Amino acid sequence: MTSPTAAPGTAPRAAHRAGSPDGIRLAVLDMAGTTVTDAGAVEDAFVQALSQLDVPEGGVAHDRMMEHVRATMGESKISVFRHLFGDESKAERANDIFERAYAELVAAGRCKPIPGARETIEALRASGIAVVLNTGFSPRTRDSLLASLGWLDLADAVLSPADAGRGRPYPDMVLTALLRTGAPSVHHTVVVGDTPYDIEAGLRAGAGLVVAVLTGAHTEPQLRAAGAHYVIDSVRRLPDVLRGS
Structure with a gap:
């Protein structure tokens, strides 16, 4: 696999990579701030x-x-x-x-999909990559949010800390996503989120790629300092990163 190129205005953090995956088979995507915007x-x-x-x-x-x-x-x-x-x-x-x-x-309609998020998830699944949405919300809150978006059947699985044992920054939800989907290994997994805790969870899990997005509350320097391999402007750019990986 060739090395990914970061989206414009970003640079890879290759030194932090947990391995050199032969191909991504699982994408673990955060919800609020990454695939969903909630206007505060x-x-x-x-x-x-x-x-x-x-x-x-x-x-x-x-x-x-x-x-x-x-x-x-x-x-x-x-x-x-x-x-x-x-x-x-x-x-x-x-x-x-x-x-x-x-x-x-x-x-009241405060929560909406990040532009291009649904299309990205559908494209990933169509290409053979399993998609798991994960969040720090309880299952009740998570499911009401998914229902409001019409996303109840969008991903292969959805996870909250209650489903995995511990929440972020622990790696439990990423590892549970691996077990739920039967992905080959953590090295074939990409973790995507908008907070340092998302990044830390991906790194602790040993994910092959850990990608940060700038659609949440944290800045590029904060996300780079957390150890993100790549920082992109939005989850809609994720397929570009994977095509270059």
């Missing part, structure tokens, strides 16, 4: 959850907590709340408020 709905739902647990906007505690939320985008939401409150009952209550708030925002 995740942050808004976090704000509602914090406010209802007596952490109102404008306070020092609120600002500190939201900094952690932004720094850990991609992590399991219940794990984030456990860190913020240090109390299981509060974390579960906050997570329930978050999920209800996010579901309302989804129902």
Whole structure:
């Protein structure tokens, strides 16, 4: 296989590659920020959850907590709340408020596909590459989002931390995707996401390619520093990377 060329304005991080795959057979794609845009709905739902647990906007505690939320985008939401409150009952209550708030925002039409995402997923599957969508949302929130997009049958599988054991940055969802689809090995897997935690999960899993996209909340320098092999402007450019790999 020839070496991939990065999309315009990017450069490969070849030194971090886990191997030299003979051909990608599995694509593990993040949802919010990577294949789906939600116009800030995740942050808004976090704000509602914090406010209802007596952490109102404008306070020092609120600002500190939201900094952690932004720094850990991609992590399991219940794990984030456990860190913020240090109390299981509060974390579960906050997570329930978050999920209800996010579901309302989804129902209001805040979430839409990233342009070209559906077509990319369909093209990958048509070429023989299995596609698994993964997210830090609970299965309930994930499925309501997929239903709103008409994506319930779009991918070969969809995974949340509850389906795999641990959420990002642990590699569990990537490895579970491998087992669910029967892909040959991690070296035949590409992991795509918009956060450093997505990148770290792919690297920990030993994925042959780990690709970052710039449609989420993190910058190119942040994603490069996390170890992404390639940084592209959007998931719609993923086929270009794979054709060059």
